[in-house]
Amino acid sequence: MQNTNMFDNITTAAVITSVIDIIIVWYVFYLLFTVMRGTKAIQLxxxxxxxxxxxxxxxxxxxxxxxxxxxxxxxxxxxxxxxxFQPELRRALEQLGRGSLFKGAPAGAGTDYDQMREAIIKSVRYMAKRRIGALIVFEKGTGLKEYTETGITIDANITAELLINIFIPNTPLHDGAMIISGDKINSAASYLPLSDSSKIAKSLGTRHRAAVGISEVTDAFTVIVSEETGSISVTYGGKLDKELTLEELDELLKKHWSVLPGVKEGGGMFARK
Structure with a gap:
């Protein structure tokens, strides 16, 4: 009799509210896991x-x-x-602020974007074939000003010839990262934070560790060409994808690189333009 009264007190609205409550909690945990996946915070x-x-x-x-x-x-x-874990928490809050936890990356724009993407692919093909080491960072929602200031300002249009010349060995700008903001090469020879993740293979060098490092503290997308093997890798969201083909790289560029104006210095409605 008591059990019957207990179930009578449970209304449909209460059940729906409880289900929604559980779904929200699990979704929040899923988002946190997505942000922390591939970083040292997962060990936490x-x-x-x-x-x-x-x-x-x-x-x-x-x-x-x-x-x-x-x-x-x-x-x-x-x-x-x-x-x-300040870097991971900062990245999570930045993603929440610009809404990137709930939506995909913006797409590119028009013929100019296709030409610039082709220039990236052409330069990577040339450098991979000749085993010329390269580290190219594409700025997205999180501003990279603190890292561009460590390098040499370029502020030039994106062309395959310029990208290749910057990374030619024994030249002043080849050592360090190139940072691309929107449709411009912002800087070269920039310093990036190194990741201390134990998941990075010992055989990988400083370029790969720096690429993972910048992807752990920002939402940047990075392309790496190995000087030892000529293999192509990318990093995003603390994740490292190795030994990619040019076709796979092109698809990832379409997904993660946007040249749309107005996405600067933190993104969202408070972005500095």
Whole structure:
């Protein structure tokens, strides 16, 4: 009888509200996992899970001191997370602010975009064939001003010949990253933050580690040509894709590179134009 009354008190509206509540919570966790996937923060999630399991077990067996220890770790661990994982948290908030967590990357624009993309493919083909190392960063929503300022300002149109000449070995600008903003080569010989991810193979050099590093702290899309093997790789969202064909690179450029104006210095309605 009591069970019958309990179910009678559950209305359709309450069930729908509970389902929506659960879906929202799971979607938020999914977005956080998407942002952190491929970064060192994913190890943090595993650590937190183990701590929660340990806390539950110690509480079940009434281990008072151990339970208090886990509680202290959880209480002060929040501040440690903010300090240690500031790059990942900043990237997540930036993506939330410009809405990129909920929508795909914008597309390119017109014939000029096709010509510039062809210039990128042509230069990468030339450098890969001759094993000329290259690191090309495409700015998206997150501004890269702090990194362009570490290099030499170029502010030139995108052409295959210029891209190739910049990365020719033993020239002043070949060492470092080229940063492309919109439809312009913004800078060359720029310094990027190096990733300390343990997932990066030891055989990969500084270019690949720098490319992963910039993709961990911004939404930039990066193309790498290996000096040792001539293989083509890309990074985005902390993810590294290796040994791509030119056709695959072209498809990724269409997906991740936009030359539309007005997407500068943080993106969104507060972008500086």
């Amino acid at each position: 999630i595993k650590g937190i899970f183990l701590i929660l399991v340990g806390r539950a077990v110690s509480n079940f067996f009434d281990l008072t001191t151990t339970t208090e220890l886990f509680d202290t770790v959880l209480e002060w661990g929040f501040l440690a997370i903010i300090v240690i």
